[in-house]
Amino acid sequence: MKRQSDKKTENAFIRTLVYRLYPSKADQVRFQSYCDYRRYIWNQYKDESDHAYQRYRYEKTYYAKLGMKVKAKDFCSKYPTLIRTKKQINHDKKAWEYQYPSKIALMAMTDYDNAMSNFINKAMPDWGKPKFRSKRNPRQGFKLPAKSFKLSGKTITVAKGRKDKKHGNLVLKTRQEFLDYPTGTVSFYMEKGRYYVAVPYIIPKEKLKSNTEFKGTAGIDLNVNHYNLYDGQHQVIDLNMKQLKFYYERIKHYQRLLARKRKFDKKNIGSHNYLETKTKLQRDYSRVVNIQNDFLQKLVLKLCQKYERIIIEDLDVKHMKMGISSKGLHRSMFGAFRHVLTYKCEQYPNELIVADRLYPSTQICSKCQYRKTGDEKITLWGNKKHHTKHNEYICYQCGAELDRDENASINLYQYLESKWYKEKSRTEKQTV
Template identity: 45%
Template sequence: METVTRTELVRIYPNARMKTVIDALCDYRRYCWNQGLALWNTMYNSSLILEDNSLRPNERKVRDELVANKADWQYNLSARCLQLAISDLAKAWENFFNKAQPDWGKPQFKSKKSKRQGFKTDRARLVNGMLRLDKPRGVTDWYDIPISKNARLSGELKLASLFKEGDKYHVALVLKDTVTAKKKTQRSTGIDLNVNHIDYIDGSQIVCPKRLDKLYSRIKHYQRQLTKKREVNGIKATQSHNYVKTKAKLQRDYNRVAAIQKDLLHKLTTQLVTDYDKLVIEDLDVKGMMMSHVASKGLHRSLFGRFRQLLTYKCEWYGKELIVAPRSYPSTQRCSDCGHIKTGDDKITLQGNIKHGTKHNEYICYQCGAVKDRDYNAVLNLLALA
C-alpha cells in the first residue's frame, strides 16, 4: 500500500440556491485574481523604476494589501477564495521567470466571457457522498451538493476546485488516498507514439477512432456557422439566441471528443502498467513537431502530452519503472537488428524516403537487408533501452 495524491473529476448537481453561491464565488475568484495581478504589476514596475528590490511583490505582500482593503460585501464570501487565488497568482509569476515551463508567459487578466469559470477551496468536505462547501457566518439556507454516482470518493479531501462550463457544474477533488502496487510481471515494452495511434510490443491502440470523424465533421460545421454569423453581424452576433445555441452545440461535441479520448487513454495506460514492469517512451519535441503543417492537427488530436502525463503518475502509483529516451535517441532511424542508423538522404521522413521510394510505414535496412514495419522497429529500439 502506498499513499498518493490523486484527482477525481466529477460532475455535481447543485440546486438553484447553490448554483447562485457557486456563480458568486466564481466571480469573486476572478475579481481577486485581477485585483491581485493589477497590484502585483504595480509593485513590480515600481521596483524596476526605482531600482529597489525590496519593493518587489510577493504572495504575502499582495495578499495582506488586498485583505486590508476588503469591502463589506467581500466578508459574505469565503476568505479562502481570495487566499488561494493569490497563491496561484504567485505560482504563475514564479513560472514566468522560468522559461523552461511548457506554457511560459506573463500572467494575464481573467475575463468574465471565458467559457470556464471556477474557484478553489480547501475547506470543503465530503459528507454522505455529497460535497459540502464552507458556509459563511450568518447564512442559514445552505445545502450539500450531490455528486455523480460514478465518482470514487475514497480518501481524505485536500482541495476542491469547482468550475462551470455552459450550464454544467463540475468539481476536481484532490484526494489523499492509498493504492496497491501492481503485481510484478518481469516484462518490458517500448512505446512508440504516432499520429492517430500508439504502438507497444504486444499491440497498438488507435487514439482517434472512426467514431470521432462524425463529431469532428459537426465541429467543423458549427465553427463555420459561428464565423459566418460574426462576419455578417459583428459583435451583435454573439448576443443572438441562435449564436448561443450553436456555440452550446459546438462545446457539447468538443466535450464528447474529450470524454472518448480520455476513456481510451486511461484504459490503455492502466493496461500498460498492469502488463509491464519497465516502460520506455520517447521525449518528443511536440511543439517543434507541430510547427509542420503536414501533421500539426493530427499531433494535436493524438494527445501525446496527456498520454505521458497519465503514464508517469500511474507508474509512480503502482511501482513500475518509466524510462524516458532522450530526444537524440534515433528510435526511428536505427535498425533494431544490426544497429545501423540511417543518415542523410537515407533517413525516413513523414512522407517516407524519396531517394529509395519507400512509404511512411516501411523500414528497409540497406546494411543487413531487414524489412520491417517502421513503428514496430521503433518499439524494438526503445525496448533495447530497458
C-alpha cells in the same frame, strides 16, 4: 468522475479526482456569485501589485546606471510591503463582502502571489505575467482550503459567510461517493454550463499497489492516429474509433456554419442561431475529450498491469505541433499518454524507461543495427534517393524490408541492449 493529476510523496500519492456537481437553481446563483467574488479579489489585488512592479522596474533601471543590480527576488520579498497585506485587505472589507466566505479571498491572493513569483522566474514553463480575469472566460471558479468544507457521502458542504443571514451553508451533491482519505485545497469551477469540484486525496502506497504479476518488456512507438507496440509480437493500437470519426465530421460541419455566420452576418454574431450552433459545437468537443480520456486511461491500465518494463520515446511535442500535422498530433494525445503512463507506473509499480530524444529509432535496422545517415535517411516524405515511401524501411546492408513504425517499436524494445544506451550510461558514470 475523472482523474486529473497525480503526484508522488514519500509514503503516499496525492491523487486528484474530479466530480461533477448537480446544484439546484438557487445554488447555481450562489456558486456563480462565489466565482465572481474570487475574480473581483484577483483583479483588485492585481492592480495594487502592478504599481509595486512598476516601481521595481524603475529602481532596477536606476541602479543599473549606477552599476548596481537589483535582484528579481527582491520584488517577492521587499515590494509586497508596498501592497496592502492579506490581513489589511480582510480588515478593509466592504459591507457586502461579508456575505462570502473569507477563505475565497485569501486563496485568490495566495494564488496571485504564486503566479507573480513564477513570472519573475523566467525558467518556469508557460512563462508570462498574470492576466486580468474576465467574466467572459469560459471557465470560472474558486478555491477553498481543507478546513472550510466538509465531505460526507455524496455531498460537499461549504460554510457560508460570516454575516450571511439569508442563506445557510452551500450543500452540493454528486453521484459518486467521496473517499475517506485526508484532503487538501479543493477547487470548484463551472464550464460549459456544468459544475465540477476537484478534490485531492492523500492515499497510502500500500492501498494503491496491485497484486498482478508483471511479465516482459514492451516498446511503444507513438505515431499519428495509431500506436505501435512490440513485446515479442507486433501490435497496432488504432486511435481512430468510429465514435470519434462521427464527432469529428459533425465538429467540422458546425465550424463551417459558424465561420459562414461570422463572414456574412458580423453584426448578429450574438443571435439565437449563432449561440445554438456554438453550444452544439462545445457539446461535441466535450464528448470527444471524454471518449479520448476514457480510452487513454483503460489503455494505460492494461499496459501497467501486463508489462514489467515499458520503453517510450522522449518526444518534443510542443515543437512538433508547430508543423503541418498539428491537428493529427493533438488528436493522438502524445503528451497525455506520457503523463498518464508516468504516474500509473509509479502506482503499480512499473519501470518506465524514456529513450533519449536523439535516439534514431526510425533510422536503425532492428535486425543488423545498421544506421541510415545522410541521403539515406527516412523523412516524412520518404527517401528521394531510393524512391521509398515514408512508411517503408529497407535496410541497404542486410536487405530487410519492414514497416517503419514496426521497426521503430522493435528498436525501442531492444533499447537497453543497444550501443546507444550503453555509451550513454558510460558517460553518465564518468561525469559522476
